[in-house]
Amino acid sequence: MTDNGKNEQTAKKYEKYVKKVTPTHSLPLNMAKAFLVGGLICVLGQYILNTAETMGLGQEEAGSWCSLILIFLSVLLTGLNVYPKLAKFAGAGTLVPITGFANSVAAPAIEYQKEGQVFGIGCKIFTIAGPVILYGVLSSWILGVVYYVMQLWR
Amino acid sequence: MNERKGHQSISFGEEVYIISGASVVGKKEGEGPLGPCFDEVEKDPLAGAKTWEQAESTLQHRAAVRAIEKAGIKNTDLRMIFAGDLLAQCTASAYNLAQLDVPVYGLFGACSTMGEALSLAAMAVAGGFGEYVMALTSSHFASAEKEFRFPLAYGSQRPLSASWTVTGSGACVLAGEKSGARITGITTGKIVDFGLKDSLNMGACMAPAACDTICTNLQDFSRQPEDYDKIITGDLGSVGQQILFDLLEKQGYDIQRQHLDCGMLIFDDAVQDTHAGGSGCGCSAAVFTAYVLPKIVSGEWKRVLFLPTGALMSKVSFAEGQTVPGIAQAVVVEHVPQEN
Amino acid sequence: MDYINAFWVGGLICALAQILLDKTKLMPGRIMVILVCTGAVLSAFRVYDGFADFAGAGATVPLIGFGHLLYQGVRDAVDESGLLGLFMGGLTASATGISAALIFGYLASLIFRPKMKD
Incomplete structure (x- = not known):
């Protein structure tokens, strides 16, 4: 009766069957939760932006303060073990905002402190943030090259 | 012998x-x-x-x-x-x-x-x-x-x-010294891989192996599911249990009355929010020693097929997009009446 | 009004990402990478400027805003210093966010201990 999975067709068939019998979270409900929490985080961001601007800061500076404060709050909530609980509820609502990025930096830093300053915290702090920074820098560089070439053309 | x-x-x-x-x-x-x-x-x-x-x-x-x-x-x-x-x-x-x-x-x-x-x-x-x-x-x-x-x-x-x-x-x-529970046989499991890659659905990865070992055990010992008071898997969870029932049905066996799963016994999903059930090699070990063994010793269950299930993957195999093969090792444990 | 726009735009981006999270086997880290790259692309096609004016924090707080920031930094730096700007602008523009996350993350590792989930 064993099929060692070499037969791709049976593997596909089994996968399809498993998908059928495996319960999943309700997508609309999950989306609503993500919408709510993600939206609220953005509102908080907007509040910081507006406050910064009424204090006479420029748009760019206000944006920096906004990131800074949101990241601080996220790291704090991660350390206090609140962020993972919030994320369990909100899913992408806490993953997508910049606070999700901060969580992905703080969580491994806290977890891997036992493995040392350099190869524990130092390496693992980039486990998730590293790829985000790498591909962000790389994709903006590639697009920048296109922009640069187009500027030469003109 | x-x-x-x-x-x-x-x-x-x-x-x-x-x-x-x-x-x-x-x-x-x-x-x-x-x-x-x-x-x-x-x-x-x-x-x-x-x-x-x-x-x-x-x-x-x-x-x-x-x-x-x-x-x-x-x-x-x-x-x-x-x-x-x-x-x-x-x-x-x-x-x-x-x-x-x-x-x-x-x-x-x-x-x-x-x-x-x-x-x-x-x-x-x-x-x-x-x-x-x-x-x-x-x-x-x-x-x-x-x-x-x-x-x-x-x-x-x-x-x-x-x-x-x-x-x-x-x-x-x-x-070798007598006690209330005797191991009368074992069935060594084969690695069974149905090509599934989802390590967050381990029950589905392991159920085919559990099915294989159960069928082999029943055939090797010429038994029917009814010959066991309980057939207890390790950590298939609720999803894996359903799949095991379906797979066994195709082989002509129905174990729904005998089946228990250590992962489903150890947690109450409704209260503890554990989802499919418990897992890990501590799961079947703790449930077996704390719950199954005493019931065999007391004679409530006369013969039990205990088969912990495993999903054989590593971080590397997962990262490299490999499948998650399963295995199940079965042990037959029987009640022994105390003499005095 | 700006609060309402920030709420529904930011919320909508999150809700769409939730589809990716639930319907594909993509790990959260990959979704973050996708968002940042998407932001850079949208920014390069000049979609982002009007969008950011309209939605405010709803456009800048989600990680696609991070991609936008990176590309915008590269573009401005190219305008200013040409070829060299390609290698300067991105990280300069995103310096606050990256530094803050790393520094606060590190400090958190000094203060907090890993906690068990229950």
Whole structure:
């Protein structure tokens, strides 16, 4: 009766069957939760932006303060073990905002402190943030090259 | 006389008994439906140690010491220990066993390790190679999350098919001297791979292996499911259980009345939010020693097929897009009436 | 009004990402990478400027805003220093966010201990 999975067709068939019998979270409900929490985080961001601007800061500076404060709050909530609980509820609502990025930096830093300053915290702090920074820098560089070439053309 | 049955099974003519079993679990397991059954519930997730890994070792050590005490022997009486855990290179076992000063075989069978350990220990006793032999496994939620998934403070949602790694350890001492539970046979599992890649649905990855081992056991021993009071899988969870029923039905077997799953017994999903059930090699070990073994000894269950299931993947195999093969190691445990 | 726009735009981006999270086997880290790259692309096609004016924090707080920031930094630096700007602008523009996350993350590792889930 064993099929060692070499037969791709049976593997596909089994996968399809498993998908059928495996319960999943309700997508609309999950989306609503993500919408709510993600939206609220953005509102908080907007509040910081507006406050910064009424204090006479420029748009760019206000944006920096906004990131800074949101990241601080996220790291704090991660350390206090609140962020993972919030994320369990909100899913992408806490993953997508910049606070999700901060969580992905703080969580491994806290977890891997036992493995040392350099190869524990130092390496693992980039486990998730590293790829985000790498591909962000790389994709903006590639697009920048296109922009640069187009500027030469003109 | 010991006898080979079919291609994968052994029937023990020589007498092999489980003379003691002990379990130590974490707080969440202690709050579960089986809470009162465990020998010890450790409320501190670090168990007084500095790291999750050391905590797992500590739990394992306590389970081993308790099983030795319950058996009424000294650790030096043990001829050998078969032990394993979920950490890379089985370090939880290594650091525990370094303190016990007993000859050791380290095992890795993922969550099926308790079945593997019991099988090998039973063979050692039946073969006359050890008067007292221990089977011992452990797992820890935090060390497993760290090893296989995300740091604990990382925010993520678990799918409903996901299982919750049990923090705990179980130990059994096997010997030739009579007790209420006798291991009469084993069926060694084959690795079965249906090509599934979803490590967050381990029940589905392991169910085909469980089905294979159950069918083989029934055929090798010429039995029907009804010949067992219970058929108890390790950690298939609710999703894996459904799949196992479906797969067995195709083979012409119906085990719905006999089937229990350690992962589904140890947690109450409705209250504890564990989703599909418990998992890890501490799961089947703790449930077997705390819940299954006493019922066999008391005679409530006369004959039980106990088969821990394992999903054989690593971080690397997952990253490289490999499938998750499954395995299930079966042990037949029977009640022995006490003479006086 | 700006609060309402920030709420529904930011919320909508999260809700769409939730589809990716639930319907594909993509790990959260990959989704973050996808968002940042998407932001850079949208920015390069000049979709982002009007969008950010309209939605405010709803456009800048989600990680696609991070991609936008990176590309915008590269573009401005190219305007200013040409070829060299390609290698300067991105990280300069995103310096606050990256530094803050790393520094606060590190400090958190000094203060907080890993906690068990229950």
